[in-house]
Structures are given as C-alpha cells and as structure tokens.
Amino acid sequence: MTKTSRRSLLTAAALAASGTAVAAPLAEDRAGDSATLAVSRKAAAAQAFAGDVRAIFCAGYAVEGDRGQGLYVRRPAEPNHEGKFRSRDGAWWELAEAVLNPFMFGAKGDARTDDSGAIQAMFDSIAARAVAMPVQLLGARYYVSRPLILPTIPVFMPIEIDGGGGMLRTDKPITILSRIPKTQEEADRIIARSSYDIHHLEFRGTGLAGQIGLHLGATYSNVVRNCLFLMLDYGSIGSFCLASAWRDNRYHMCARRGAVLQTGAGSDHGEVWPGATEYNSASNVSVFENCRVFGSNTHVSSFAIFGSDAVRVNGCISEGPGKGCDLEFDYQASPVVKQFHVDTFHCEAPFQPLNFKVRATGKVVIERVIRTAPAALLDMRRSENCEVVMRGLAWLGAMPEPGGQGPNPKGRWFFHSRGNGFGAAAEGRGSSGVTFRFEECVEDAWKLLSDPAKWEGGQLPELLHIRGIRGANNGVMEWSNAPINFLSPIAFADGSTLSGMKTGTLAARTASVPPRSSVTELFAVDGISALQHQLFVNPAPGRVPPAGIMWNGYIDGENRLAIRFTNVTGAAIALDPGAQWNWCAPRGR
Incomplete structure (x- = not known):
C-alpha cells in the first residue's frame, strides 16, 4: 500500500486503464493528501487503511491488470449496490468511476465463464445510484446463463451501452438482455424514464426456442444501432417502444423472426405483460432503418410490426433461405387506425413465397421495392377500410406464374382482404373497402397490374388506380377500374381548357x-x-x-x-x- 496525491493517483489510474503496470511507488507531492493504490479490489479488501485515506485506486478486480481497475472512495455507511467493498478495518468503499464495465464487478469476459451475476450487478448499481451511467463492454465476449435486466432510473436520460464490438452469448432458452414491466400500470409509470442507446454489440444464441437477443418494453426514444443478432429464436423485440429507432443492425439465421415491433399484448410468442392492449401499449412512431435480415429456413418473417401506428421501414433488406414472408404488419383489430410506411426495401430471399403480409386499417404506403424472386407481392387478408399506395415497384427476376407447385399454384400477385389469403386451399374474393393505388409505374406495368389473373379469384379490387410513364416515350399513363373525376378544369399550353x-x-x-x-x-x-x-x-x-x-x-x-x-x-x-x-x-x- 502506498499513499500518494490525487494527481498522481489519476495518473496511475490512466496507466492501469491502458494496461501499463505501476512499476514503483508514486511520491507524494503534497502533504496530507489522502489517496492510495492497491494491487486489486480483492487485495484492498484484505487490508486496513488509515483514517485519513479517502480514496483507493485498485489496479484490478481480483488481480492486477484483469481490466477491473477502478477508483473507490470512502463512505460513512454501506452503499446499496455491488460496486463496493469493505476493508479489513471495517470501512466501506464505493466505486467512483463515471463509466462502468463488467470487469469492475468480477466478469471474466472469456466466453466460457458465466458472467450473468457480474453484469447484472453492474446494471443494478446504476439503478441504485439513479444516474444514467454509461456502460462499456470493452469488446469482450461474455457468456450468460440467466436473463440480464436493464436498469431504470427516475429521470429521463438515455443509458448508453457500448458493446465495443463485444458479445453476449447464451445456450439457454432465455432473453439475453431486456427491460420488461410486470403490468400495464408499471409500464405507464416507467416509460417516461426508460431509454437506452445500445450499440456495437453482438447477441448470440444457439437457435433454441425462446431465445431472444434483446427485448425492450415500455421505453421511449431508444436507439439500437450497429448490433448483430445471431442464431436466436427472435432477434430483437420492442414492446411499447415509442419513438424508437433500430438502425444499421444485422439479423442472421433467427429461427422465427428477425426484428419485431409490437404492443405489450404481444404477438405469436404470447402476452408480454397483463393489462396491455393494442390501444394502450403500441410501439408508435418508430423506425427500422438500414437493417438486414438473413432469415433461417424456418422463419415466419424477416420483419414484423404488430398493433403499432406510424412505423417506418426504410432502406432494409430481407434475404436468406427463409420460406415465410419478408414483412408482416398486423393492426390486431385495434379500434384506433394503425398504418405503416415502407420505403426502399429489397426482397432478396430466393425461396420466400410472399413479400408483404398486411392486415391493416387506414393507410399503407409501400414504395421503391426491389424484388428478385417469384414471390406473391401482397396479401391483404382481413384488412378493413384501408388505402394501399404502392410506388416505384421494380422486379429484377421472375414473377409468379400459374401452373407452379407450392402455395400459389395460380400464380397470383395480390390477395384480397376478404379472400382466403396466400396459401389457402381455395381462393376467395372481395376487397372490404380496401383500395389500391399504384404510382410511378414504368413501361407497361399497368397492363400486368390491371390483369384480373394477377389477383386472387381472378377479380380486380373494387377500386384500382394506376399511373406512371409508358414505355418507348409514349407519355404518361393513367388507368382506373372506376371513374376518374376531375374537380377542376384541365388547362393546355395553348391556353384552352377542358372543363369536363x-x-x-x-x-x-x-x-x-x-x-x-x-x-x-x-x-x-x-x-x-x-x-x-x-x-x-x-x-x-x-x-x-x-x-x-x-x-x-x-x-x-x-x-x-x-x-x-x-x-x-x-x-x-x-x-x-x-x-x-x-x-x-x-x-x-
């Protein structure tokens, strides 16, 4: 044990943090300064310190250089969290670092030792201090056998979790990282003070049923970015996540779904917490942006949105051997209008039989979609009073054709809201107030879209409107199976008008x-x-x-x-x- 100055102590802290050993005792430069060094937290707990020592820098947690170094300060009573130790003289010492990492709580980060307890102790320490302390996982690979619960603090301030390229791995049927309220009452209480910025982190499972990488519930303004979700049942789930953003993430070989946004009432994996409905716990005004899902051959959909309104899917890709659909949206019969917007979406899964499975009311906008496989484009079964707007469709590969094998033997492109849905043994008809508007069509796409053979039951919807540019410089095209009403005069370059x-x-x-x-x-x-x-x-x-x-x-x-x-x-x-x-x-x- 060496007594030294605060300035020298901070120098030693910086050296230890960088992995540089302290070779010799540091000299005092001011009489009476009350700080000292210890080889490790474990060693400090076995020592007795003079009463004038107010701070100890430990160069490790269990041993020097194990990445668990940190500054501890004397406290008059026992701190209410695990960032502490008691020295042999009976004094209590509290971790005083502004940024936390799991090594400060005893984690090994070797991908074999169970670090569940250490990481949870770190999160509990943040909750106990009620401060949005940032977390750094330092690029290490952590094995966990128990679910990790994120902290909630009493003020609205995002808690940053920087994976640094690290990994949380499990071989158990658990949710690796989550924050889920127990009831809707608790959800309403904590949503205004639960926010996370999680980035540069890998969530890895073994494909077991029930494995979920990240599940955030009752949170506001989250950002989950640059993360990898690998070999899980569900990659990430947001339940009652308002104004959240999931950006630049990759989902690889998730068994059921890659990325999900939903209400607290849940979806195909069951209710998340009691008292939640599509009305009181939606993940409204959220976005998937620049995300890529490489699905497994058992998955249901790459992306899924349940019971939530004004959700945007921008610049995303669905690919891999999946045999479900690229994106599923279901308003879950909510009494409130739910609508969503897809922009610049690549459907590149070669065996995916369906691109979009939509059950909606209100307005659905799907634009700039690139398709590369002969999948049916849209299934609107059980939608009600909905306007579907599709812009800038483009297909690079083959389209469904009649006479093929599989769930779409008649080669339909579109399935009606009152039909029997994609893959049903028999087809139905009727659009239940659902109208379709295709814009920015190119070449003679209108001939294909207006062909009844492309629609379930060989029947066009009640209202189909198509507009775009005809091929071979043949001008602008507008077509509808219902009257087109001009409510103002049409003017020409020579000054004349056609007023109807x-x-x-x-x-x-x-x-x-x-x-x-x-x-x-x-x-x-x-x-x-x-x-x-x-x-x-x-x-x-x-x-x-x-x-x-x-x-x-x-x-x-x-x-x-x-x-x-x-x-x-x-x-x-x-x-x-x-x-x-x-x-x-x-x-x-």
Missing part, C-alpha cells in the same frame, strides 16, 4: 305532336347551368323519331333541361312515350 361535361339519359313522355306545332318537355337535372354548360341531345340508338319531327335541346335556367319536338308536316305525328334520349353538357370556358 355532364352526361345522362332521359325518358321522354310526349305521345303526339300536332301539325306545324311544337311540344316542349322539361326535365330536372342537378348541377346543370345555362351560364356554365352547352347542351347536345340525341335519341338513343334505335329510337329515332319518325320523319317530319325535328328536335333540339337547351338549358332552361338552373338545374333544368328542355327538349323541344317540332312537327313540320300538316298532320299530327305520334311519338313513342318512354323513348330514351341521351344528352351531354360540356362545360364552357
């Missing part, structure tokens, strides 16, 4: 016209005006009046149309009561 027209069919009642006389019939027509329209009237095909009858139509004020029948002969002429007359009224400039 009203059309209709009328049934005349006149039975006879006297000689050299006229008979005028009036008809009520909403929206027609003498000041705005011109009128043209002609008999329906096969209903032309007899020779000697002349006719003309005109607009008689507002919302009224007139047809005048004139007999130019000297004898009465009988007409056919109920004869059909077609009219059109172009709008004037």
Whole structure:
C-alpha cells in the first residue's frame, strides 16, 4: 500500500486503464493528501487503511491488470449496490468511476465463464445510484446463463451501452438482455424514464426456442444501432417502444423472426405483460432503418410490426433461405387506425413465397421495392377500410406464374382482404373497402397490374388506380377500374381548357305532336347551368323519331333541361312515350 496525491493517483489510474503496470511507488507531492493504490479490489479488501485515506485506486478486480481497475472512495455507511467493498478495518468503499464495465464487478469476459451475476450487478448499481451511467463492454465476449435486466432510473436520460464490438452469448432458452414491466400500470409509470442507446454489440444464441437477443418494453426514444443478432429464436423485440429507432443492425439465421415491433399484448410468442392492449401499449412512431435480415429456413418473417401506428421501414433488406414472408404488419383489430410506411426495401430471399403480409386499417404506403424472386407481392387478408399506395415497384427476376407447385399454384400477385389469403386451399374474393393505388409505374406495368389473373379469384379490387410513364416515350399513363373525376378544369399550353361535361339519359313522355306545332318537355337535372354548360341531345340508338319531327335541346335556367319536338308536316305525328334520349353538357370556358 502506498499513499500518494490525487494527481498522481489519476495518473496511475490512466496507466492501469491502458494496461501499463505501476512499476514503483508514486511520491507524494503534497502533504496530507489522502489517496492510495492497491494491487486489486480483492487485495484492498484484505487490508486496513488509515483514517485519513479517502480514496483507493485498485489496479484490478481480483488481480492486477484483469481490466477491473477502478477508483473507490470512502463512505460513512454501506452503499446499496455491488460496486463496493469493505476493508479489513471495517470501512466501506464505493466505486467512483463515471463509466462502468463488467470487469469492475468480477466478469471474466472469456466466453466460457458465466458472467450473468457480474453484469447484472453492474446494471443494478446504476439503478441504485439513479444516474444514467454509461456502460462499456470493452469488446469482450461474455457468456450468460440467466436473463440480464436493464436498469431504470427516475429521470429521463438515455443509458448508453457500448458493446465495443463485444458479445453476449447464451445456450439457454432465455432473453439475453431486456427491460420488461410486470403490468400495464408499471409500464405507464416507467416509460417516461426508460431509454437506452445500445450499440456495437453482438447477441448470440444457439437457435433454441425462446431465445431472444434483446427485448425492450415500455421505453421511449431508444436507439439500437450497429448490433448483430445471431442464431436466436427472435432477434430483437420492442414492446411499447415509442419513438424508437433500430438502425444499421444485422439479423442472421433467427429461427422465427428477425426484428419485431409490437404492443405489450404481444404477438405469436404470447402476452408480454397483463393489462396491455393494442390501444394502450403500441410501439408508435418508430423506425427500422438500414437493417438486414438473413432469415433461417424456418422463419415466419424477416420483419414484423404488430398493433403499432406510424412505423417506418426504410432502406432494409430481407434475404436468406427463409420460406415465410419478408414483412408482416398486423393492426390486431385495434379500434384506433394503425398504418405503416415502407420505403426502399429489397426482397432478396430466393425461396420466400410472399413479400408483404398486411392486415391493416387506414393507410399503407409501400414504395421503391426491389424484388428478385417469384414471390406473391401482397396479401391483404382481413384488412378493413384501408388505402394501399404502392410506388416505384421494380422486379429484377421472375414473377409468379400459374401452373407452379407450392402455395400459389395460380400464380397470383395480390390477395384480397376478404379472400382466403396466400396459401389457402381455395381462393376467395372481395376487397372490404380496401383500395389500391399504384404510382410511378414504368413501361407497361399497368397492363400486368390491371390483369384480373394477377389477383386472387381472378377479380380486380373494387377500386384500382394506376399511373406512371409508358414505355418507348409514349407519355404518361393513367388507368382506373372506376371513374376518374376531375374537380377542376384541365388547362393546355395553348391556353384552352377542358372543363369536363355532364352526361345522362332521359325518358321522354310526349305521345303526339300536332301539325306545324311544337311540344316542349322539361326535365330536372342537378348541377346543370345555362351560364356554365352547352347542351347536345340525341335519341338513343334505335329510337329515332319518325320523319317530319325535328328536335333540339337547351338549358332552361338552373338545374333544368328542355327538349323541344317540332312537327313540320300538316298532320299530327305520334311519338313513342318512354323513348330514351341521351344528352351531354360540356362545360364552357
């Protein structure tokens, strides 16, 4: 034991942190300074220290240089966490480092020794101190056999966990790292003070059922970035994670799903905590960005979003031998509208039979999708009152064709909301208020999208609207299976306008016209005006009046149309009561 100055002590701390041994005692440069050095925390606990010693720098945890070095300060009473020791003289000493790592709590970081206790003690120390202390895992490889529970502190401040390229590994059916409330009441209480920035960390399992890499529950403004989730059942799950971001992560060979955002009510792995619903615990306004999922051949989907609104999936990739779907979205019959947005998504799994499985209400936007395998594009089964907008579709490989083997023998591209869904033994029909709008289509894609054979049951949806650019410089294309209504005039470069027209069919009642006389019939027509329209009237095909009858139509004020029948002969002429007359009224400039 050597007494020395604080300045010298900090110098020694820096040397120890860098792995440089302290070769000789450090000289005092100020009388009465009360700091000292110890070979290790274990050695310090076996020593007695004079009463004027206020701080001890331990050059290791169990032995010198084991990466568990740290500064400890004297405390009048026992600290309420594991970052402490008691020296032989009975004094209590508390770890006073601003940044924590597992080695300070006895971890080995050799990928074999069970470091669950040491890492949990580190997290519990943060919770006990109620301060957002950053954590560094120093690139080490830790084996854990028990779930690790993240700390919650009483103020809203993100807790940073820097893996430094390190790894948390397990061979048990556990969630490696998590923060999950016990009830919805607790979730509502802690969400405003639970936030984490987790990065540069690998979560590794062995593919056992129940293995989850990271599960964050009831947290706000999380960032999970540059992480690897390898050989797990589920890679990462966010439950009731508001405004969270999952960026630049990789998911490799996860058995069921790679990345999941959901409510506290859970999804296919069960309820997360009691009292949670799609209404009170959604992971709203969150994003998957620049993430890559390389799925296993047993997985259900690469990405999944359950019961959450305004979730974005940007710049992501789905690939690997997976045989489920690339992305699943399910609003879980929530009474609140749930919608999501996919932008720049690559579907590159060669055996994936379906790209997007969507059960939604509200609005779904899927744009700039690149597809490389003959998968069905979209299954909307059980969606309600939903507008689907798809922009910039592009396919690089083959598309589904009829006559193939597997779950899509008729080669459908789209499955209806009231259909039986992708892979069902029999097809259904009906779109249940679900409309489809395709934009930024290229070449003659509209011919394919508007082909009933591409849709379940050989039936187009109730409303299908397609627009884009035609190939061979043939201009802009717009197509719809429902009327296209222009609510304002269409202007041309020469200054003229096309303002639209009203059309209709009328049934005349006149039975006879006297000689050299006229008979005028009036008809009520909403929206027609003498000041705005011109009128043209002609008999329906096969209903032309007899020779000697002349006719003309005109607009008689507002919302009224007139047809005048004139007999130019000297004898009465009988007409056919109920004869059909077609009219059109172009709008004037």
